[in-house]
Amino acid sequence: MSLRISAAVERWPVAGQFIISRGTKTYVDVLVAAASDGTHVGLGEATAIYYHGESAESCLTQIEDLIDTLVPMDVREARDAVQTLLPPGAARNALDCALWDLEAKAAGKPLWQLAGLATAPKPLQTAFTISLGDPAAMENDAAKAAARGFGLLKLKLTGEGDRERVDAVRKGAPDVRLIVDANESWAALDIEAEASALAALGVEMIEQPVPVGQDALLDGIKSPVPLLADESCQSSADLELCARYYDGINIKLDKAGGLTEALKMAREAEEHGLKLMVGCMLSTSLAIHPAFLVAQGAAWVDLDGPILLVKDREDGFRFEGGMISR
Numbered sequence: 001m002s003l004r005i006s007a008a009v010e011r012w013p014v015a016g017q018f019i020i021s022r023g024t025k026t027y028v029d030v031l032v033a034a035a036s037d038g039t040h041v042g043l044g045e046a047t048a049i050y051y052h053g054e055s056a057e058s059c060l061t062q063i064e065d066l067i068d069t070l071v072p073m074d075v076r077e078a079r080d081a082v083q084t085l086l087p088p089g090a091a092r093n094a095l096d097c098a099l100w101d102l103e104a105k106a107a108g109k110p111l112w113q114l115a116g117l118a119t120a121p122k123p124l125q126t127a128f129t130i131s132l133g134d135p136a137a138m139e140n141d142a143a144k145a146a147a148r149g150f151g152l153l154k155l156k157l158t159g160e161g162d163r164e165r166v167d168a169v170r171k172g173a174p175d176v177r178l179i180v181d182a183n184e185s186w187a188a189l190d191i192e193a194e195a196s197a198l199a200a201l202g203v204e205m206i207e208q209p210v211p212v213g214q215d216a217l218l219d220g221i222k223s224p225v226p227l228l229a230d231e232s233c234q235s236s237a238d239l240e241l242c243a244r245y246y247d248g249i250n251i252k253l254d255k256a257g258g259l260t261e262a263l264k265m266a267r268e269a270e271e272h273g274l275k276l277m278v279g280c281m282l283s284t285s286l287a288i289h290p291a292f293l294v295a296q297g298a299a300w301v302d303l304d305g306p307i308l309l310v311k312d313r314e315d316g317f318r319f320e321g322g323m324i325s326r
Contacts, residue, residue: 002071002072002073003035003036003037003070003071003072003073003074003075003078004034004035004036004037004038004071005033005034005035005036005063005066005067005070005071005095005098006033006034006067007031007032007033007034007060007063007064007094007095008031008032008060009029009030009031009032009056009057009060010029010030010032011027011028011029011030012027012028012029012030012282012284012309012310012311013026013027013309013310014026014027014028014282014308014309014310015307015308015309015310025282028047028281028282028283028309029047029048029055029056030045030046030047030056030283030284030287031045031046031047031048031056031059031060031063031090031091031094032044032045032094032286033045033046033063033094033095033097033098034098035075035078035095035098035099035101035102036102037075037102037106039106040102040105040106041102041105042075042097042098042099042100042101042102042103042104042105043097043098043101043286044093044094044095044096044097044098044099044100044101044258044286044287044290045094045097045283045284045286045287046059046090046091046093046094046097046253046254046283046287047090047254047281047282047283047287047305048089048090048254049089049090049254049255049281051231052089054089054090054091056090059089059090059091059094060091062086062091062092063091063094063095066082066085066086066095069081069085070082075099075102075103075106076103078099079096079099079100079103079260082095082096082099082258083096083257083260083261086257087257088234088235088255088256088257088261089254089255089257090254092257092258092261093253093254093256093257093258093259095258096257096258096259096260096261097253097258097259097287097289097290100114100115100258100259100260100290111289111290111293112293115259115263115290115293116263117293117296121292121293121296121326122296122325123323123324123325124292124295124296124298124301124303124323124324124325125151125152125301125322125323125324126152126301126302126303126304126319126322126323126324127150127152127153127154127179127300127301127302127304128145128148128150128152128153128154128304128307128322129153129154129156129302129304129308130142130145130153130154130155130156130169131156132156132157132158133165134165135161135164135165135167135168135169136168138155138165138168138169138172139168139169139171139172140172141172142168142169142172142173142176143172143173145173145176146172146173146175146176148322149320149321149322150176150322151175151176151177151322152176152177152178152179152300152322153169153173153176153177153178153179154178154179154180154181154302154304155169155178155179155180155181156180156181156183157180157181157182157183157185158183158185159182159183159185159186159188159189160185162180162182162194162198163194163197163198163201166178166180166198166201166203167201170201170202177202177204178201178202178203178204179203179204179205179206179207179300179302180198180203180205180206180207181207181208181230182206182207182208182209183208184208184209184210184211184212184231185209186209186210187210187211187214187217191209191210191217191218191221191223192221192222192223194209195209195221195223195224195225195227196223196224198225199223199224199225203225204225204226205225205226205227205228205248205277205300206223206225206226206227206228207227207228207230207250207277208228208229208230208231208232208250209227211231212231212232215229215232215241215242215244215245215246216245218245218246219244219245223247226247226248226275227245227246227247227248228246228247228248228249228250228275228277228300229242229245229246229248229249229250230249230250230252230279232245232246233246233249233250233251233255233265234255234256235255235256235257235261235265236256236261236264236265236268239265239268239269239272239274240272242272242274243272243273243274246274247274247275248269248274248275248276248277248299249265249269249274249275249276249277250277250278250279250302251265251266251269251276251277251278251279251294251298252278252279252280252281252291253280253287253290253291253294254280254281254287258290259290259293259294262278262290262291262294263294266294266297270297275299275300276297276298276299276300277298277299277300277301277302278291278294278295278298278300278301278302278303279302279303280302280303280304280305281305282305282308282309283305283306284305284306284309284312284313284316285306285312285313285315285316285317286313287305288303288305288306288316288317288324291303292317292324292326301324303317303324304319304324306319307319
C-alpha cells in the first residue's frame with residue numbers, strides 16, 4: 001500500500017481579538033494535512049508555534065519535503081517515521097494526527113480505541129480564555145463568560161498589575177474557578193508572594209511563571225497552588241527538568257508534535273508525579289479531536305480554541321454550559 005499525502009494552509013478569523021502579553025491575533029493560519037490509502041482519508045490540523053519561529057508556510061514546506069519519503073510506507077510505518085524525520089512542532093502534529101485518523105478509519109475503529117483509551121471520551125469542563133486587558137475590560141469579559149455558562153476561566157497575565165486584574169475578574173465572576181497564565185513574566189517578582197496573593201483570590205493553578213531557561217528561579221518556592229510548565233515543557237524530553245521545578249505540565253499537541261508524543265508525555269508525566277493540563281492554540285475542532293482524547297486524564301482542560309473563532313468547522317465540538325463534547 002502506498003500513501004497519498006498533501007497539506008494546505010487555511011485562514012480562520014478570530015472573534016474580536018485574542019490578546020496575550022506577546023501580542024494580538026485577529027486571525028489564525030492553520031496547517032491541514034491529509035493522508036490517504038486510496039480508500040480512506042485521514043486529516044490533521046496544527047497551528048504554528050510562533051515563539052519558535054514557525055509559520056504555517058514553513059510547516060507546510062516541512063511536510064511537502066517529506067512526501068516522497070513517506071508515500072512508499074504503510075500508515076503505521078509512516079507514523080513511526082515522522083517521529084524522527086520531523087522535530088516536535090506543528091508540521092509533525094498535523095501529519096501525525098492525519099496518520100492516526102487514517103489508521104483508525106482504515107481499521108474501522110474510533111480513534112479513542114486505537115489510542116488506547118479504556119472507554120469512549122466523556123464531556124469535559126473546559127476553560128474559557130480571558131484575553132489580556134485592563135482590569136475593567138477583563139472584569140466585563142469574565143462576567144460575560146460566566147453568563148454563558150463557563151465555570152472555569154483562564155486569565156492571561158503580564159507580570160504588571162496582575163493582582164488587580166485577577167481581583168477585577170473575581171468581582172465580575174465571583175463563582176467561577178480561576179487559573180492563570182503568567183506567560184513567563186514573573187522573573188522579577190516575589191513569586192511566592194504573588195502566588196499567595198492570587199491564591200487568596202481563588203486562583204487554583206499558575207501556568208509558566210518564569211521564562212524558559214530560568215526555571216531554577218522556582219527552586220525552593222513554596223506556592224500554595226500548583227505551578228505548571230507550558231513553554232518549559234515542549235516534549236517528553238523536558239519532563240525530568242519539569243519534575244524538579246514544577247507541579248505539573250501543560251501538553252499541547254502543537255508543541256509536542258502530535259498525538260503520539262502527547263500520549264507518551266501523559267504516561268510519563270504520571271510516572272513523574274506531575275499534574276496534567278491539556279491546552280491548545282487557536283484552532284478549529286479538527287485540531288481539538290486528538291487533544292480531547294489526551295485531556296480525558298487531565299486535571300485542567302483548556303480546549304477553547306474553536307470558540308475563540310468567528311466560526312468553527314461544521315462537524316465541530318459542542319460547547320454548552322462550559323463543557324466540551326462531541
